[in-house]
Amino acid sequence: xxxxxxxxxxxxxxxxxxxxxxxxxxxxxxxxxxxxxxxxxxxxxxxxxxxxxxxxxxxxxxxxxxxxxxxxxxxxxxxxxxxxxxxxxxxxxxxxxxxxxxxxxxxxxxxxxx
Amino acid sequence: xxxxxxxxxxxxxxxxxxxxxxxxxxxxxxxxxxxxxxxxxxxxxxxxxxxxxxxxxxxxxxxxxxxxxxxxxxxxxxxxxxxxxxxxxxxxxxxxxxxxxxxxxxxxxxxxxxx
Numbered sequence: 001x002x003x004x005x006x007x008x009x010x011x012x013x014x015x016x017x018x019x020x021x022x023x024x025x026x027x028x029x030x031x032x033x034x035x036x037x038x039x040x041x042x043x044x045x046x047x048x049x050x051x052x053x054x055x056x057x058x059x060x061x062x063x064x065x066x067x068x069x070x071x072x073x074x075x076x077x078x079x080x081x082x083x084x085x086x087x088x089x090x091x092x093x094x095x096x097x098x099x100x101x102x103x104x105x106x107x108x109x110x111x112x113x114x
Numbered sequence: 115x116x117x118x119x120x121x122x123x124x125x126x127x128x129x130x131x132x133x134x135x136x137x138x139x140x141x142x143x144x145x146x147x148x149x150x151x152x153x154x155x156x157x158x159x160x161x162x163x164x165x166x167x168x169x170x171x172x173x174x175x176x177x178x179x180x181x182x183x184x185x186x187x188x189x190x191x192x193x194x195x196x197x198x199x200x201x202x203x204x205x206x207x208x209x210x211x212x213x214x215x216x217x218x219x220x221x222x223x224x225x226x227x228x229x
Contacts (some may be wrong), residue, residue, distance in 0.1 A: 043220035
């Protein structure tokens with residue numbers, strides 16, 4: 001089947017620290033991969049995405065590279081800020097050529113302290 | 115800017131009540147989705163719809179139904195609310211076609227408490 005596994009949270013970092021949130025996936029097809037972010041009191045919003053192997057998605061200083069050989073899509077940021085405190089969800093669409101819903105990981109809560 | 119709105123941010127209902135959660139999107143999207151979000155479980159898909167008057171079951175449809183009479187509106191119905199349906203409910207929409215690269219846009223969520 002199709003599934004996404006994220007590292008357990010919560011993750012607590014000091015401002016300007018390096019961030020990695022691990023994400024691995026299992027998919028029956030050739031999926032598209034996504035990171036969504038949920039700030040406190042809000043719905044989810046797309047952070048970045050990648051649609052084929054070796055693609056790198058990037059936005060707001062965050063990056064993730066689609067690694068087909070390791071079935072991974074780890075999220076990284078070189079220097080986090082307090083405003084990055086949120087819940088981060090890794091997700092995939094198993095069959096991008098059709099209309100199929102996103103499959104989400106369980107989310108990782110990040111807290112950044114000044 | 116795409117906007118997905120949900121009828122209430124907070125809702126308190128009693129066990130056995132029929133509950134309607136409304137979602138409206140203003141970008142003429144074909145696809146609409148209902149999820150519930152629970153701590154430690156992430157987002158789970160309840161129902162989705164790819165067109166007016168059509169619906170598909172997601173991973174956890176039991177105890178829920180949906181209605182899509184107009185393209186912009188997708189309603190989630192709890193036929194007889196129970197305490198285990200206390201949760202955050204998130205609605206999302208996305209355009210049709212374009213394969214899996216299309217972004218889903220989410221509403222702010224409705225936090226439902228069933229007493």
